[in-house]
Each structure stands twice: as structure tokens, then as C-alpha cells.
Amino acid sequence: MEPKLIGDPVDRIDGKQKVTGGAHYAGDIKQPEMAYAVLVMSTIANGTIRDIDTADAEKLPGVLAIMTHKNTPRLPGYDANKPGATALGRVLHLLHDDRVDYSNQPIAMAIADSFEHAVDAANHVRVTYQAKTPAPGLPTSKAEPFRPQKLPRPDDPVDTQRGDLNKAMAAAEVSFKQTYHTPTQVHNALEPHTSVAIWEGKQLTIYQATQGIFPSRERIAEYFALPPENVRVIAQFVGGGFGSKGPVWADGVLAAMAAQYVKRPVKLELRRSDMFGMVGSRSATSQQLDIGASRSGDFLGMAHRSLNQTSVFDDFSEPAGILTRVLYKCPNQEVTHRSIRANIGSPSPMRAPGEAPGMFALESAIDELAYQLNMDPIALRLKNYAETDQQKELPFSSKSLRECYQQAADRFGWSKRLAAPRSMRDGNILIGMGMASAIYPTIRDEASAKIKLNADGTVLLSIGTQDIGTGSYTAMTQLAADAFGISPDRVTLRAGDTRQPKTPVSGGSRTTASAGSAVVQAAEAVILKAKQLALNDLKSPLNGQKESDMAVEKGRLFLKSDPKKGEALTALLKRNGGNALEASTSSKSGEEKEKYSMYAHGAQFAEVRIDEALGEIRVSKLTGAYAAGRIVNAKTAHSQLVGGIVWGVSMALLEHAIHDPRTNRIMNANLAEYHVPVNADIPDIDAFFIDEKDEIVNPAGVKGIGEIGITGSVAAIANAIYHATGKRIRELPITPDKILSFTA
Amino acid sequence: MKNFQYTEASQPAQAVQQIGAGRDTKFVAGGTNLVDLMKYGIEQPDTLIDISRLELAKIEKTATGIRIGALARNSDMAEHPLVTSQFPLLAEALLAGASPQLRNMATLGGNLMQRTRCNYFYDISQPCNKRQGPTAQAGCGALEGYNRIHAILGLESGDLNQSCIATNPSDMNVALAALDAVVNVSGPAGQRAIPIRDFHRLAGKKPQQDTTLAPNELITSIDLTTPQRAGKSHYLKVRDRASYAFALVSVAARLVVESGRIQDVRLALGGVAHKPWRLTSVEQQLIGKPATEASFREAARQLVAGAKGFEHNAFKIELAQSAIVRALQTVAA
């Protein structure tokens, strides 16, 4: 059989398991004697628990225990409950004290022999509070903003300056200044957060819905003061994460605490309503954009001042300004981040954290400026095309944004757009076309992998990484198969378990770049061993050749200068005792990171149809071109783009966690009222990759694609809405009421 | 969810008898609303009487029109030839509601009785006169809270904080109001027929009570009268997303036009009041008028006269009028 090639639209290796129910998620795990835990959540956002009465609950059938701050044993490693060095280390409420810092915070846990009994018990816990007025979040907050100590990614400075902004702004012929608002959003992966915890002495095994089995293992081990080796985290399948399953949240630790307390395996599966608060959110932002330009459209100065919200007990600062530092050429610039504190659950990374709200603001502002200058929005962007990363003063490892603009514009039919707002109509319907750039950094973390080439030519790939639903298992398998030139079905994968080689969190679109590079390097190491075997083997046609003169294709080792000279790897191995060749590698970025700036780019176009009298906005067309290095699997990669773009529709038009500022309670904490798009909201999406070869970025040659789709689509839609109606709505989501009550 | 007893009723009379026997007893039909309310702790019945197997699902011809059994599924109603041929307005309204999965479960009786989607009603930690009853003096959480989906018409003239500003969320009910449906019910004292306009109530001083149905009465069917002249009808639903969202505002319109003049008109609004909003006086005024935008706009103005907007829903006043005009233009075309 012809091996499937890298880039082919290969079906997911686990597709059949998933559609037949054979894929076991954490919630599917059953253990003998397993008990069920259900959380009791706070109904106030600030104060203390005056009394918590568990007497009625404890008497109910099947109840094993009710844990509250009154009886919960102190965790030996509780001192580690501080903001961590990365976005993964969050401060958790673990029933250790009577504080209530936000509404829908876990304040007790009912453990029973069935889920139903646990729910019933949880409902019978009576709580009274000493309540204080909660500090509201954005936009209501009047709190004094403070400068956060850091942004989630250590590489991103909180504030940056370059050139002389004041001077540039004073000299600019055209100036622009506006403020944009984005709301709190809640991730809501289809699969709720779930953990099944099993103790055997001092060994803890946890089946967990997580984006990072290794970071989870370390954080949980820390709380229990155990060496990480004592904790095993397994995530065979994960039903979406979107950032929400990156950190370990309270539920992940509480499950293990419950299992220890009742001395039985315990499953803790969050209910949908539990997910609005304790497992992160995208921070609301308020972002001010100032741009000074020449009459001909050169950006002379630019400031992006972003305000976000964090909780009263933790530090997380939505990095909304970071892409403004690199997207356009602009010699004088200032980008700052400030936060206010509110009685809310801690915000956390959500698909394209910072990038999504930040790009909405930046790309809306560029669009506004294009109208102000009477320039085509693409022309204005091309005029200010950044050939280098001006902030880091580095060249890009590769950048094909120009090609993206061009190809997406052609396929979208941008030339049919009449420039003036309100100039395109179909009966009662106003039609608008808008576009925006898309960009996402390429992140790579240390990752390791082990590859074993068997004498029969099959390959065993061991790599810890979880697959959060994106298709990582398939991509890893393909990369290993590709290295040997064999069909992916000849590769067996062992993954999703901390017993396998260590890999990073699946977040920041880094899995293929990180774990994928480890796979490529482990395969290279095995191939090197094969070459050495051949050159030392008197019976091999490659005896005495140099390693660097040999290559592998279709499972065959051969001489590059004379491809006929060579032999199948299976023949080589069989002749040499039939032993497998095995190699483990640990892979991380090297000096390329200091020498180059690395980003995936894209151009996103949108057409909207708006019934202005009724305020209804429907997206009728979405076209996007993306350049992201090598595409390992055309099918799963396309799904990532489409998923990201749909998220953009959601953010632009629908999503909004509504806090009542009097109570800080989320008033739409369910999926009937927390709106995301349904099928009828999504037109056919034409999202495609353009060829981009990048040999610098990492050994796998890939850039992250999981998040870029949302970075352009939000502003493209908002810009299309302006083009249709002449109404510039700077506050997301753009709902019918905002169209109807718009005043310039 | 509180633990509860579950029984099945095999005959309507038995159902009525069973509901009279228990204290906190409720009927369950499709369960799509009641089960959610029980999960959130809003409804806490001790006993559920499952009426879904009662033989009350027929849709049949009557001397004056059609009768639809209370257990008919929303999806079956929307597809039934008697409905689509004589009452396309009802079919259209049904199909505008919820999702196919929900419509497959939802029944006529359950839809008539579905409760408001008010965010504060749904959150038992928040004050709500409708949920807690007026004697609790809880107040209305929505009044100064998030009230985007709330009422602009039919509001209590006294202290609103002792009343309720919620809306009836149903699409079907708006069409039934326009069509003058009659709700047939059966109780311990026998049968009675309730005109739809008297079935749903304004909140007034009894915000806890959505309808005039007694707790021990069973809805058995509705009757619809075939109009003399069908004219054209349209159910216009304005919503945040293209499907699977409750109406911000909706309009059920039916219009008969001859030689450019309005002969007959029915007009009901959804999403604006505690019950479907219909003013026959406004319809009367339209008779004989030219079927033009000016006439429609005047009718729209009259239909929302006295509307009151709150912090987040004031946009509905304008929107309702635009929607009325648009719906009438659609059927006049």
C-alpha cells in the first residue's frame, strides 16, 4: 500500500472509536466501589460562610461524607496554593477556609454511592453567609487599575515602548482614538471537567479531562506533597478544552481529596452550571487604540492600552495587546496592560487568550482608519506590512501574509465590494463585506518521545501527549509514519498517560510543534541507528557508506547518490538478529528562538446580511487564507481553522456571560441562554492553507493552527457590519439590540 | 432535584383524580420544561403523574374547524395536513420554536403551560415574586437587574417590585392567541372551555400564576375555528441567532386584503408581555383601511401604546413596531 503522505487528509486514527462509543473519556471510567462527588456552590460573591449545616444531608441514603471547611483535612502541600509561574498554576478554593471570593465557588462537597444521591445530599446542605458587597468586573468596575506583574507567557512583557510615541502622535496628519469592549466568555467544552481519583497507599491514579497530563500531575503532587512519580494522570480522550482544561482547577484536586477522605475511588464530574466560574473564563476587556498616521496611510505612532479583570485572589492578566507589537510596521509604539480586581472566578486562557479580544480591537481600529483615510482596508494593511518583527528586532522565520490577503480576497470576491458603507443591499437586507488580518505566535515547549522500530517494520511510538479532540494522536502517528515512509496504520501509538515520555500542555497551539518535533527527532535517532547498523554490516549493500549519504523512504534505507543501492529496514533488522531499534529524545527549541520571530498568519474575510429594521445579523460568507508552515493533516488542520472561525462568529455576535453587577452572579449559566452559534448561523466556510515552507521554525516545520482562526474572524465580521450599516459597534457581542439602538 | 414519586395515568379521568389526591403533584408530558425546572429546584413536586400515554394526541376535524389533543407533539402538529392547510400560522410558529429534538418531545399542553425564561426565576438564589409568591415579599430580581428579555406591555400599574415583568416565552401561544383558540380542560367539577385570551394572564398582583388553569385541571385539547377567508399569514420571530433561541419579539399576523383594502386581520405579539399581546380594537380599526405601510405603522403604534422599557429591553418598543409592520407587509405582498 502507498503510504499516506504528510499533508494528506488522513482520517483520525480514533474516529471509529469515537463514533461507536469505544473511546473512553474520563466520565466513562468506572471503578469497583467508586463513589460520586457533587459540589455545593456559593450563591454570594463576597463574604464568609457564617454557618454550614450538613446534618440533614448526612442522614440521606447512600451518603458517605459531606466535606466542608469544617472537616476537610489540610492538604500537606497547601502552601503551594499561590499563583504559579505559568498560566497553569491557579489559586484554588479547596474547602480550607470560610472565605467566599466569587459566586458559584465550591464551598462543600457531597460524596455518595451514586450520582443521584450525591446531588440530593448537595441540595440539602444549608448555608448562611456573612455577605459583603462584591467588587464588580468590567465594564462596571470603578476600581483603580494596577499594573500586573506578568503576562501569562513569560516571553511577553507587560508593557513595551519603542520610538517616541508622543512626538509621532503630535506630528501625525491623521489621528484616531477609540475604545473597544469585549465581554466575559466561558469556555464550555462539551465534556465537562471530570476526574476519577484512585488511591493505592501513597500512589494516586487520576483519570482526568485535562489539556495537560504532566502539568496536572505536578500540580496535584504539589498539593499532596508527593513526588510527581507517585501521581499518574491518564487522559485517553478529552472532549474539548479551549484553555479551560489547561490548569488544574479545584475539581481536579477535590476529587483526590474526596477519594482519600472516603477511602474509595471517587468520580467528580462538574455539572454544566458548575462550569460558570470555577474553571476559568476569558476576561472582559476595555481597550483603547490610538493611531497616528500620515495622510497617505503610513502608521507613525500607535498605542494599545488594554484593561482587563482578574479575581481578588489570583493573578491572570489577559494579554490583549501582544499582537499589536508585531502585526504592523510602526516605529513609535506603546502597548500596556492593566488589571482591575473583581469578585469573580479567576479568568484564564481561553482559545487565543489576549489575541482574540486584542485582534478585535486592533483590526477594527485599522478598518476605521481605512475609512477615515478613504483607503481600501487591504491597501492600508499592505502599506504598513511588517517585514520584520520591530519589537524584538528580528526577522520572521517565514511570513506569507501578503499571499494570504491576495488569495483570500480573490476567492472571497473582494473586488465586488462597493467601498461606501450602506451601499450594498438586497431588498430589506443590507449587505456588508469586511476583512481582517489573523496572526498567532508559534510556541514550542520541551517534549520527549520514544520510538521503537520493530524487525517486521512496524513502529511503536510512545509519547505522553493528550489529544484534546484536535487530532493530535493522528498527527503524531503521521509524523512517525512519514519519517520511515510507511503507512500510518503500521504505527502503534501509546499516549495520553504520564507513564509515557513527557510532553507539554496542549494549549497555545503548541502540541504539533512541540510533541511533533520530538517524534520527528526520535525517528531521526532510530534512523541514525539503522544507518550505523548498515554501514557496519558487511552483508549490507550500504556497508562502508557515510550516514549522511543515506536516506529512508518507503521503509527502505538507500544511498542518496544511487538510490538503487539499499535495502528494506526489515531486511537489515532481520539479518542483525531481529532486534528492534529504539531511541528516546527530548526536544526543545534552540537558538532559532533568539534569532527569529515566529508566527502563523492569515487573512479572514466575512460577508454579513443585516435586516436593519429587525436588527438581525446573519453571516453569509466566510473566506480565510492561512499560512502556517507544514500542514501535517489537511483534514484535521482544516477542522481547526473552521472551529476557530466559528468561535469568531460566536464572539462577534453571541457569546456573553452576563454578570449582574449587584451580585456578580452569572445570570445565563446554562447553554440555553449562553448563546453560541447553531448550524443555521454558520454558512459554508472556505478556509484554506497556502503553501509555506519553514525549515527554521522547528524540526516538524509546523506552526500552531488551533487558535489563529478566531484572531481574524471577529473583526472581519464587525467590519462587515459597519460596511453594511454604517454603524460602528465597538462592544461585543454585536446583538440586534445594539444595531437597533445605535447612535453615532 | 428533589426525590419524587412517579405514576402513570392511563385515562384522563384517572389523571384528574390522581392530581386531586396528592399535595404537590404535577403532570408531566414531554418533560422538556418541567424536568429542567425540577433540576434547578424551581418546581419541587412530591409526585409526578405521567400523562404522556393518554390517548389525547389526536388531531381531527370538528364541525367548525379542528381539535388538537393536548398530548399531540409539537412536531406532529406542525406537520399535520389539517394544521398546515387551515392554520399555517400555527405550523410556522411551532417550527420557529426550540429545536427538532425538543419539538419531538414537547406537547401542546406542555407548551401552553411552559414557564418564563426569566434569568432570576431560574436561579433559586435570587429574589423572584413569581417563584416565591407575593407573600414572601421577595421582590423582582429582574426589575433592576438584567431584563433584556422582559416585558414592555401589560405591566402592573402599582409597585412593580411586588409584581413580575416576565414574558411568556412560547411561540405557539402567540399563534393560538391570533387564532382565537379555545382551551378545553377537565377538572374534578367536569369540563370547561377557556378562550385563549383568558387562559394566560397578566402578572398583576398574582405573579406566581401564569394561567387561569386550576392546579387540579387537565388540559385535554384545543379547538380552532376555520376562518371564513383564510387570507395570508406569517409568523415573524426576531431572535439573537438563526435558530434555537427564544424570541426577542415575535408577531403572528393573518391578513385578508381585497382591492387593496383590509377585510380581516389578526395580530398578536410575543416576547413583550406576560401573555401573548393582542388588542382586537386595533384590528377593528384596520378593517377597511388600505393595506399600506402607513396603516400598518399606525396599527403598530397603537398596539404598543403605553409600552415601558427597562434598562436592557427598551429596544423592544421600536423593534416590536418594526416587526409588526414587516409581518403585515409580508402578508400584504
Ligand SMILES: Cc1cc2nc3c(=O)[nH]c(=O)nc-3n(C[C@H](O)[C@H](O)[C@H](O)COP(=O)(O)OP(=O)(O)OC[C@H]3O[C@@H](n4cnc5c(N)ncnc54)[C@H](O)[C@@H]3O)c2cc1C
Ligand atoms: C433549550 C430550550 C429551547 C426552547 N426554545 C423554545 C422556543 O424557541 N420557542 C418555544 O415556544 N418554546 C421553546 N422551548 C420550550 C418548549 O416549547 C417547552 O419546553 C415545551 O413546549 C413544553 O412541553 P412539554 O410537553 O415538554 O411540557 P412538560 O415539561 O412536560 O410540562 C410543562 C408544564 O405543563 C404542564 N402540563 C403539561 N401537559 C399538561 C396538560 N395536558 N394539562 C395540564 N398541565 C399540563 C406540566 O405539569 C408542567 O407544569 C424551549 C425549551 C428548551 C429546553
Ligand code: SF4
Ligand atoms: S420578572 Fe417575574 S419571574 Fe423574573 S424575577 Fe421578576 S418576578 Fe421573577
